[in-house]
Amino acid sequence: MDKIKDQPFIDRVDGVQKVTGTAKYSAEYDFPGMVYGVLATSNVTKGTITAMDTKPAENAPGVLAVITHLNCPELPGYKNLPDQSKLADIKKGYRVFYDNIVRFNGQPIAIVVADTFERATYAASLIKAAYAKETFNTDIDVAEKSGKALEGNNFKEYVRGEANAWKNAAVKIEAEYKMPIEVHNPMEIHAITVNWESDTKLTMYEKTQALSSTQQSVMRAFGLKQENIRIITQFIGGAFGSAFNTWPHSMAALMAGKKVGKPLKLMITRNQMFNLVGYRPQAIQKMSMGASADGKLVGITHDATAMTASYNEFTEGIVNASRSLYNCPNVNTTYKVYPLDLSQPTWMRGPGETTGAFALESAMDELAYAAKIDPIEFRLLNYAETDLEDKKPYSSKFLKECYQLGADKIKWSARNPEPRSMKEGDWLIGYGTGSGIFSAWRGAAKVGARLLPDGSLILASGVTDMGPGTATAMTQLASETLGLHPRDIKFEMGDTNLPPGPMQGGSGTTSTLGTAVHNVCQSIKKKLADLVKDNPMFHTEIVHEVKVDDLLFENGFMMLKTDKSKKISYADVIKNAGLKEIELQEDSPGNPMANHSAFSYAVHFVKVMVHSRTGVVKIARCVSAVDAGKIVNQKTAESQIVGAVVGGIGMSLMEEGIIDHRYGRWVNNNFADYHVAVNADVPEIEVLFVNKPDPVLNPMGSKGMGEVGIVGFAAAVCNAIFHATGKRIREIPVTPDKLI
Amino acid sequence: MDNNCKNEGRRDFLKKSTALAALAVASPALVKAGENDEKIAALFEKIPLNIEVNGKAFSLSVEPRTTLLDFIREQLHLFGTKKGCDYGQCGACTVHVDGERINSCLSLAVMNEGKKITTIEGLANGEELHPMQKAFIKHDGFQCGYCTPGQIMSAVACINEGHANSRDEVREFMSGNICRCGAYPNIVDAIMQTKKEGSTHD
Numbered sequence: 001m002d003k004i005k006d007q008p009f010i011d012r013v014d015g016v017q018k019v020t021g022t023a024k025y026s027a028e029y030d031f032p033g034m035v036y037g038v039l040a041t042s043n044v045t046k047g048t049i050t051a052m053d054t055k056p057a058e059n060a061p062g063v064l065a066v067i068t069h070l071n072c073p074e075l076p077g078y079k080n081l082p083d084q085s086k087l088a089d090i091k092k093g094y095r096v097f098y099d100n101i102v103r104f105n106g107q108p109i110a111i112v113v114a115d116t117f118e119r120a121t122y123a124a125s126l127i128k129a130a131y132a133k134e135t136f137n138t139d140i141d142v143a144e145k146s147g148k149a150l151e152g153n154n155f156k157e158y159v160r161g162e163a164n165a166w167k168n169a170a171v172k173i174e175a176e177y178k179m180p181i182e183v184h185n186p187m188e189i190h191a192i193t194v195n196w197e198s199d200t201k202l203t204m205y206e207k208t209q210a211l212s213s214t215q216q217s218v219m220r221a222f223g224l225k226q227e228n229i230r231i232i233t234q235f236i237g238g239a240f241g242s243a244f245n246t247w248p249h250s251m252a253a254l255m256a257g258k259k260v261g262k263p264l265k266l267m268i269t270r271n272q273m274f275n276l277v278g279y280r281p282q283a284i285q286k287m288s289m290g291a292s293a294d295g296k297l298v299g300i301t302h303d304a305t306a307m308t309a310s311y312n313e314f315t316e317g318i319v320n321a322s323r324s325l326y327n328c329p330n331v332n333t334t335y336k337v338y339p340l341d342l343s344q345p346t347w348m349r350g351p352g353e354t355t356g357a358f359a360l361e362s363a364m365d366e367l368a369y370a371a372k373i374d375p376i377e378f379r380l381l382n383y384a385e386t387d388l389e390d391k392k393p394y395s396s397k398f399l400k401e402c403y404q405l406g407a408d409k410i411k412w413s414a415r416n417p418e419p420r421s422m423k424e425g426d427w428l429i430g431y432g433t434g435s436g437i438f439s440a441w442r443g444a445a446k447v448g449a450r451l452l453p454d455g456s457l458i459l460a461s462g463v464t465d466m467g468p469g470t471a472t473a474m475t476q477l478a479s480e481t482l483g484l485h486p487r488d489i490k491f492e493m494g495d496t497n498l499p500p501g502p503m504q505g506g507s508g509t510t511s512t513l514g515t516a517v518h519n520v521c522q523s524i525k526k527k528l529a530d531l532v533k534d535n536p537m538f539h540t541e542i543v544h545e546v547k548v549d550d551l552l553f554e555n556g557f558m559m560l561k562t563d564k565s566k567k568i569s570y571a572d573v574i575k576n577a578g579l580k581e582i583e584l585q586e587d588s589p590g591n592p593m594a595n596h597s598a599f600s601y602a603v604h605f606v607k608v609m610v611h612s613r614t615g616v617v618k619i620a621r622c623v624s625a626v627d628a629g630k631i632v633n634q635k636t637a638e639s640q641i642v643g644a645v646v647g648g649i650g651m652s653l654m655e656e657g658i659i660d661h662r663y664g665r666w667v668n669n670n671f672a673d674y675h676v677a678v679n680a681d682v683p684e685i686e687v688l689f690v691n692k693p694d695p696v697l698n699p700m701g702s703k704g705m706g707e708v709g710i711v712g713f714a715a716a717v718c719n720a721i722f723h724a725t726g727k728r729i730r731e732i733p734v735t736p737d738k739l740i
Numbered sequence: 741m742d743n744n745c746k747n748e749g750r751r752d753f754l755k756k757s758t759a760l761a762a763l764a765v766a767s768p769a770l771v772k773a774g775e776n777d778e779k780i781a782a783l784f785e786k787i788p789l790n791i792e793v794n795g796k797a798f799s800l801s802v803e804p805r806t807t808l809l810d811f812i813r814e815q816l817h818l819f820g821t822k823k824g825c826d827y828g829q830c831g832a833c834t835v836h837v838d839g840e841r842i843n844s845c846l847s848l849a850v851m852n853e854g855k856k857i858t859t860i861e862g863l864a865n866g867e868e869l870h871p872m873q874k875a876f877i878k879h880d881g882f883q884c885g886y887c888t889p890g891q892i893m894s895a896v897a898c899i900n901e902g903h904a905n906s907r908d909e910v911r912e913f914m915s916g917n918i919c920r921c922g923a924y925p926n927i928v929d930a931i932m933q934t935k936k937e938g939s940t941h942d
Contacts, residue, residue, distance in 0.1 A: 015877035018885030019869065019892060021820015021860035028819035061785065117814060118805050187824045187832055187920045188886040237822070237886025238920050270825040467884030467921050639880045639923060646922025671829035671918060678915040682924040 009635035010479070010486045012472045014235075023235045026205045027191035031263035035064060037256050038120040039249060039268065040110040040127035042102045045664030046136035046341045049100040049109060049129050056126040057112050062119035064260045066127070068110045072097035073255050076223030090150065090339055094311045096248035097255070102131065103311050104343040105664045106275045111252040113260050136341035139661040140282050140307045143338035150308070150337045154315045158323060158333045160388065165299030165330030169290025171371040177287065177359040178731040179714075181657030182280040183273070184348050185676060186466070188237020190277050191267035192250045194257035201228040202257075206250060208233050209243040210503035211462045211496050217246040218254065233494040236466040240647070241347035241505065242277045243466065249276055274669035278346025279657060281306045283318060283355045287363035295373045295381040299330035302360065306337050309344035313337075317352030320389075321711075322360050324597070325437050327384040341664055347505070349647060350707035353438050354714075361434035361715030362730065365722065369419075375433055375719065376403050376412060387597035395596040395696035396703075398627040399435070402603040405688045406433070406625035410605040419726035427609040427618075430724025436602035436711030440629070440694070440703035441508050442591040446499035447516040451524055451582040455556045455571035457484055459520070460492040463501030463513055467643075468706055469636035473510050474517050476633050477700065481521035483553035484570075499585055507600065507704025510632060515698045516588035523584050525553055528570060531577045532558065537566050596696050600703040601627040604645070604716040610724045615739030617721060619649055622685040624709065630693040630701035637705060641687040644709025650677040651710070652717035654733050791852055793818070794862025802849045808842075809833045811849035812859060820860035820889045824918070831917030834890035834897075835859050841897035843916075860889035863896070871937060872896050875930035883921035891917045895931045904935045 017023040040057075042049075054066045067073070078098050096108050110127045114120035137143055149155070157163075166172050193205040201224070208214040208231065215229050236243060249268050257264035268276055288301040302322040308314040319333035348354075368378035383400060386393050407413065415431045416422055422429035448460040459478055463470055471491040479486045492498060502512040529548035532538060538546040538560050551558045559567035574582060607621040622645050631637045654675035658667040668674045693701020714732050721739070722728050729738050786801035793816060802811055812821050812835070821844060824832030828846040835844045836858040863870045872892050875881070882888040894917045898904050903913040910931050911924070919927065 011877050012880065014885070016869070016873075018882055018888050019860075019873040019876050020864055021818070021889045023885050024819065025822075025886060027823075028813075030817055116803070117810055118803050122805075185920055186886070187822070187830065187884065187918065189823060189825075235886075236884060238884040240920075267823065270827065270829075469883070635880050636883075639883055639921075639926060642925060643883055643922035646924060647920075670827060671825050672827070676918060676920060677922070677924075678918060679911045679924045679927065680915040682911070682922070685925055 008476070009633045010472060010476050012469050012636065013475050013486070013491065014471060025188050025191070025235050025237050026193060026207045026233065027265055027267045029193045029205045031195060033262050035113050035115055035260060035262045035264050036117040036120040037111050037113050037253050037264050037266035038124040039108045039252060039272070040112060040124045041106045041272070042109050042129065043105065044102055044131045044133050045105040045138065047102050047131045047133040049102065050132050051130040052109070053128040054110065057123040060119065060123040060126060062114040062116055063112060063123045064115065065113040065256060066110055067097060067252070067256055067259065069097045069100050073259060075221050077221030089310050090313050092311055094248070096251050104275060104309065104341060106272065106343070106666070108248055108252055111256045113256045113264060136664050138340050138342050138659050138664045140284065140305070140338060140340065143307065143340060144284070144305055147338050150313060150339065155335055155337065158319070158331070160323065160332070161330035162299070163332040164288070164301055166288050166290030166301055169298035170293040171367065172288070172290035173363060173366045173370050174286070174288045175363055175366060175730055177285045177362055179283050179355060179358060181282045182348065182651060182655050183657055183674065184240040184242040184277070184279065185273060185674070186238030186240060186242060189267050189270060189273060190242070190247065190249065191265070192253045193263065193265045194253050195263040196258050196261065199258065200224055203230040203232065204254065205232050207236055207239065207243050209236065209239050209464060209466060209505045211464060212500050213244070213503065214246050215496050221251060222254065229496065231496045233464040236464055239466040240349045241351060244503065244505065245278065245346060247277050270671065271669045274657065274666050274674070275343040278344060278348070280348035280355070281308060281314065281345040285318070285356070285359035287359050289363050289367050291367055291371050293371070295371050295378055297326055297328040297382045300328050302333045304335050304356070307340045307345070308337050310339045310341055312344035314345045316347065318356040321353050321356045321437050323389040324387055325360065325384065325435065326382040327388065328382065342659065349644065350438060350711045353436065353707065353711045357434065357436055357712040358714045358732065361712045362718050365432065365715065365719040366728065374417060376407055379403065379435065390597045392595060392597045395593065395598040396629065396692065396694040397599070397601070398690040398692055399601040399603070401690045402601055402625040402627050405690065406603045406605045406623050409686060409688060410607065410621065410623045412605065419723055422724070424609070426612050428612055428724040430608050430610065430720040430722065431605065432608070432716045432718065432720025432723055433603060433605050434712035434714070434716030434719060436604070436708045436713070437599050438507055438704060438708040438711055440511065440598040440600050440697055441593065442511040442515060442698050443502050443508055444590045445502045445512045445516040445588050446585060447501065447513065447520050447588070448499045448585045449520040449524060449583070451570060451574065453571060453574050453581060455569055456488040456490070457482065458490045458492060459517060460498045461501035461513060461516070462493065462496055462498040463509065464494050464504050466504055468509070468640050469633065470504065470509055470513065472636055473632045474513060477514050477517050478521050481518055482524060484556055488556065507706045507708065510702055511698045511704060512590070514632065514700050514702060516586050518699045519588050520584055520586035523586060524582060527582055527584065528558055528573050531573050532568060535568070537568065591697060593696070598694065598697050598703065600629070600705060600708040602708045602711060604713045606716040606720045608717065608720040608724055610721060610739060615736035617653055617734055617739070619681070619683055619717065621683055623688065624685070625688040625690070626705060626708065627690045627703070628705035628708065629697065629703035631689050631691050632700060632702055637689065638687045640705055641709040642685045644706070645685050645713060646677050646682055648710045648713025649681055652714040652732050652734060654735070656733050787850060789850055790854055791857060792855070793857045794859060804848060804850050806849045807845050808835070808847040808849045808852055809844040812844060818859050818861050822886055822889060824887065831894060832887050832890040834893040834917065836893060836897060839900070841894050860893060863892065870896070872930065872934045875934045879926045879929040879933065880923065881927040881930040882919070882923050887917060887919045891919065891927055895927070895934070898931060899935050904931055907932060
């Protein structure tokens, strides 16, 4: 195994497939007689469809079917709905082609199926609809003034100690922070290929981060038996949270494929990626914070306002970080969500925390400056040794080490702390920091293992991978646990026919699945030891029955700890025992963490250059120090944090979903107008891992890392911009107009 | 572009145009019946195309409105070339046409009459990966892998164009290829190494 800085890694096990173009994504399965689905969408924002003309589309060359709400097949899942007339709009949900109600602009109103993609696309353009339009609102500012926020358990005020205690503090700040809609925009456009083998049985190739829940939702909608739905997701071209739901386009494709009785492929368009597969909701956050003159936090009040769709109560933990990141006795938080006439938001990388930490970590910086204390020093003064929200000790917490590692690396203490004091030519230079926190957890998973007669191992689990490198990490774990060369291990995944694995997401995949892999490898070792217990080769004068603890497992051989020359290969053990193979399945339970709080941490340090006349911001350097427990694979772990930081650069400087509130339509739903970070926007990014094991969460000592790498980054950028310019920017993205 | 259009193809197209004109003056009933007639539709919709892809010559008929990207994916079943936006904004569909990188979604298949296309599937020499492909693996120049074929095709061309003389130059000339997983620094590493070691022909 190779090493980076003394840390082990293996190259990605799917690397060759990805660089040769043989990795198969959901739109890349071939069947004879494949047909294509294309969606037609509404061009009004709210109302009802009063009439549709589908004839020109139906008559267009190559068209096999047009499905609308008028001829939507009867789905058991639609029939068994609770009485819709008795439900509030937010509880009704939205089901494609179920009714004639338009809930957002660009809502699918028809799917057209044709024998080629071009014919389907043309025919979809011929679909005409007449609407009875209704007044609508897509503007959170309007909703906040005149609308009604959602009510219920998710919106209860949290109070610890005394509410609004910040008011009585010696040093205090009040500020409002704004962030726009942000869209996942993975490079792979959401796509699905469906192949109904009969009316009651199908295989679908779907972009999903959660095979099991996708299978459940298709099962319910179509009234099928679970075993008759096979979902294959070999590769996901990125998702970042956009691929948990079974979205309307997938349901439309399933209906259409069944209707025409042919294998069908549907890839939505990049435009549709902005309103059919979720986004990070817009948020307005007011932070009111106070500290004593010597820098101890007195009170934090965090009031967050966000938005959702009229038909979907989406909530996330925006205010959570404010309750648990610092040692503050008095904290109160409110969370208001207004329904708008837009499509629904969903989880996006670091859901909740990313939004919240932008406000909290910006405000911490403001308060540090107000108290005339170094921002890192200020955070150390308020370091939480236990979780004050849950009143539990941490399973592990190496946040202090993160501050130290990052500050040393970027030479934090060498900066002139005075704002607008550092310059290089026309460029103002600034340094800023921001911290991230995200829950670490472990769920339940199953993994199957087969040790074959040649001594090689096949692991199998119904997990999918959107890019972090799950198969690679699991291969490495199995290699280390079982003493096998990585090339002798195969990790099969992405298929509901495999033992059910966890979802890919929430920074819990490695913790969850890794535990199952670790355990199944231990079981194999026990089984192997059991098979050689009577082998006289391992017997000594005293010991006549060898146990697993007496043995080492290395390079495909088991050997006596006390005498490595006494060894036998796994292959020979299987052969000698007359077995075909060793097959085991491990059912690994979750870890409820009854006595501990578990979090991953990141501290970002950013050097920015702000052009003094044009206001252009360049990120000159990033250092991110991360406590994600023990690192399984240094190489892929580094890449994941680098990727999160790149996402953070986009979030802080350019990403902004814009809706024209006059029409309720998207203005910039494409990559030319919705800017994400490109190569030229990204400097060298240095990643430092504390790399100390968490002793509680799982046997590997790992915590999560997918999310925490973006949490707090936008604040670090804004804080650096303040240091560079003396100007406090409280609204991201920080485009040049905000600085001149 | 016109210069490359073969006369044969033009004549064939003109013939069809004449047929279309004849149909236009025919009785409305005939036109209506013809709308759903696959044979007639195919006659009007498709024109011949001779094209070489990854060293293999193809001679077939395509609709003029078919993009080079959709042609490669849906008709040649070479799915290594990816659709990331379909508007020339992301670079995932980058292929080489006569050795130069283009966004294949911005080119119609019929515009490539007589041209030589190289896709990601044509880059390796059998089992032996192209140095750029090896470098992408070594430097972890990807995560999800979806933009990767486009990045690699673009990277090979970037060096061949003489645009890989510094890290900053690479960053600029690779900015037409979006990587949402954010592997940019590793992609630059891969290109700099390949450039240093020479041999980037495709």
